[in-house]
Amino acid sequence: MPEHNPTNRQFRLAARPVGLPDRSVWQVTEESVADPKPGEVLVKVLYLSLDPAMRGWMNEGKSYVPPVAIGAVMRAVGVGVVVASGHPDLAPGDHVTGILGVQEYALLPRAALQKIDASKAPLPVYLAALGWPGLTAYFGLLDIGKPQAGETVVVSGAAGAVGSIVGQIARISGCRAVGIAGGPEKCAFITQELGFDAAIDYKGEDVKKALRKHCPKGIDVYFDNVGGEILDAALTQLAMHARIIVCGAISQYNNTTAVKGPANYLSLLVNRATMTGMVVLDYAARFGEAAREMAGWMAAGKLKSKEDIVSGFETFPERLLMLFNGENLGKLVLKVADG
Amino acid sequence: MPEHNPTNRQFRLAARPVGLPDRSVWQVTEESVADPKPGEVLVKVLYLSLDPAMRGWMNEGKSYVPPVAIGAVMRAVGVGVVVASGHPDLAPGDHVTGILGVQEYALLPRAALQKIDASKAPLPVYLAALGWPGLTAYFGLLDIGKPQAGETVVVSGAAGAVGSIVGQIARISGCRAVGIAGGPEKCAFITQELGFDAAIDYKGEDVKKALRKHCPKGIDVYFDNVGGEILDAALTQLAMHARIIVCGAISQYNNTTAVKGPANYLSLLVNRATMTGMVVLDYAARFGEAAREMAGWMAAGKLKSKEDIVSGFETFPERLLMLFNGENLGKLVLKVADG
Numbered sequence: 001m002p003e004h005n006p007t008n009r010q011f012r013l014a015a016r017p018v019g020l021p022d023r024s025v026w027q028v029t030e031e032s033v034a035d036p037k038p039g040e041v042l043v044k045v046l047y048l049s050l051d052p053a054m055r056g057w058m059n060e061g062k063s064y065v066p067p068v069a070i071g072a073v074m075r076a077v078g079v080g081v082v083v084a085s086g087h088p089d090l091a092p093g094d095h096v097t098g099i100l101g102v103q104e105y106a107l108l109p110r111a112a113l114q115k116i117d118a119s120k121a122p123l124p125v126y127l128a129a130l131g132w133p134g135l136t137a138y139f140g141l142l143d144i145g146k147p148q149a150g151e152t153v154v155v156s157g158a159a160g161a162v163g164s165i166v167g168q169i170a171r172i173s174g175c176r177a178v179g180i181a182g183g184p185e186k187c188a189f190i191t192q193e194l195g196f197d198a199a200i201d202y203k204g205e206d207v208k209k210a211l212r213k214h215c216p217k218g219i220d221v222y223f224d225n226v227g228g229e230i231l232d233a234a235l236t237q238l239a240m241h242a243r244i245i246v247c248g249a250i251s252q253y254n255n256t257t258a259v260k261g262p263a264n265y266l267s268l269l270v271n272r273a274t275m276t277g278m279v280v281l282d283y284a285a286r287f288g289e290a291a292r293e294m295a296g297w298m299a300a301g302k303l304k305s306k307e308d309i310v311s312g313f314e315t316f317p318e319r320l321l322m323l324f325n326g327e328n329l330g331k332l333v334l335k336v337a338d339g
Numbered sequence: 340m341p342e343h344n345p346t347n348r349q350f351r352l353a354a355r356p357v358g359l360p361d362r363s364v365w366q367v368t369e370e371s372v373a374d375p376k377p378g379e380v381l382v383k384v385l386y387l388s389l390d391p392a393m394r395g396w397m398n399e400g401k402s403y404v405p406p407v408a409i410g411a412v413m414r415a416v417g418v419g420v421v422v423a424s425g426h427p428d429l430a431p432g433d434h435v436t437g438i439l440g441v442q443e444y445a446l447l448p449r450a451a452l453q454k455i456d457a458s459k460a461p462l463p464v465y466l467a468a469l470g471w472p473g474l475t476a477y478f479g480l481l482d483i484g485k486p487q488a489g490e491t492v493v494v495s496g497a498a499g500a501v502g503s504i505v506g507q508i509a510r511i512s513g514c515r516a517v518g519i520a521g522g523p524e525k526c527a528f529i530t531q532e533l534g535f536d537a538a539i540d541y542k543g544e545d546v547k548k549a550l551r552k553h554c555p556k557g558i559d560v561y562f563d564n565v566g567g568e569i570l571d572a573a574l575t576q577l578a579m580h581a582r583i584i585v586c587g588a589i590s591q592y593n594n595t596t597a598v599k600g601p602a603n604y605l606s607l608l609v610n611r612a613t614m615t616g617m618v619v620l621d622y623a624a625r626f627g628e629a630a631r632e633m634a635g636w637m638a639a640g641k642l643k644s645k646e647d648i649v650s651g652f653e654t655f656p657e658r659l660l661m662l663f664n665g666e667n668l669g670k671l672v673l674k675v676a677d678g
Binding site for chain 1: 402566586591599602603607610612613617
């Protein structure tokens, strides 16, 4: 490394949160960065993805990935630039993405990083449409939802990282896209900027009535990011043989009481419908294929990636809460350093 | 008709029940039976199937079949004998099954009846293993559950009409069959008489703990007839890529408050599992094929049909409640008349 080893600031999980995670669950640590051993790569973190799933990783107990251990650096996907490399594949100046963690520098094995091309798309797009949220939308909608041209696709969290892509892929698939989002600004964004056919403002409208109005033939595919009351409203408006993708339940992640189960789940029986959980990691073998198709759609102007970029590594705890307060429009990205 | 036209007693729905349907929701009427017009058949009802689904048919509102109208004869599947026929296919003395209704005589178009062979199986079996409950178990388990040899299949309501068949077909499919039922007598019945690998007494055991014990590799297929707390317990013990068949929710049918949604539904996400509703009517085109296979299993001694036959047309209202009080062992059948 050309310079004196820099100091690495880190957000570590100090305690398991109850409800919304405030500052008390975090411990900020500093350590000097080590040089990469053979096979390792040292990455300067430029952007971190702030995701609703992070809240789940903070809980103890079985989930689709192990919980973040108490005392460990908080898990986060990020984009960075290589500053020192112990592997011939990557050289200083190369851009990479991976699970970098909420820290300023990440020292990782080569295999934990994917090289990305900063000339093809701005770096934050690799955390949005060309990253996990885009891949989640792609595989969840197309592989599980199997939308057919002419069908109606409804997505909740429609102005968020995943939902905004789901609606656009629904349109590309020849479907009617109806988004549920909070507030007039988000609703205008998804219809006017992203081309959704209709938007429902759950903060200002009766969702069940609005679904009836905007989905006169019922919901064929419902992509759920939020759970709770909105999932229950969608269940009342299913078309026969509807498919529900359970991608997340952001309304329930900070509950201090039990999760609210979908009381209308017997609509699955009435409508011979199906509700399936998905985790994007399962599709890793097909990420390349999907990313190429998505990049093609972006190049053709059919798919827009929208990032909501906020700055300041030290503001991480408060920025994370923006997700649960519905403050972000598009993919929430924390800018950590200049590239 | 050879004799003076008989009187037909009928149970008609007088009011929509709130909670358990007591005598006040029924009206008993009497009318004399009309002669069949060309194409019609007059059937003397011998056995009526008492089914949990009947509770749902008594409610107003959209479901997979229209509700029974106020003032109409209560809908019920039955077996009977032809007493007069206006159609060349059927002659007096022939046995038939169909939606005969809770009455002593049914006058129906030929197309509403299926001929059955009383020499092949006792008549009540055509309301059990060789009737809708058996077909429901067959298509729900095999078509939706897709059990693979070596997998673990769990069924609730395991001593009931559908559940008792589900577990036996699971065994025939090379699976481990675990049944959940209420009380030691039912548990002994499904393990000792029907060959289930294990039984869980939900009245005497912690279902979640018992599932953990009896399904050490998790639940691959869960066939749900009951909903409520038991569905929630099953959700906590799913294996990866588990399939849940939503066939019914008997624990919730008489609720006077909202249905209890499955609070643990996010287990679908963690385990990439799927929950699908089924209605046996959708498989009508394949009933013949299924009934032939089931009859073959019965002849080979691999599948037992168990009926719980109670007598007395006039006792219908009280007999129906046996289902919701968990009093029946096997298929509950009301004997209306001698054959």
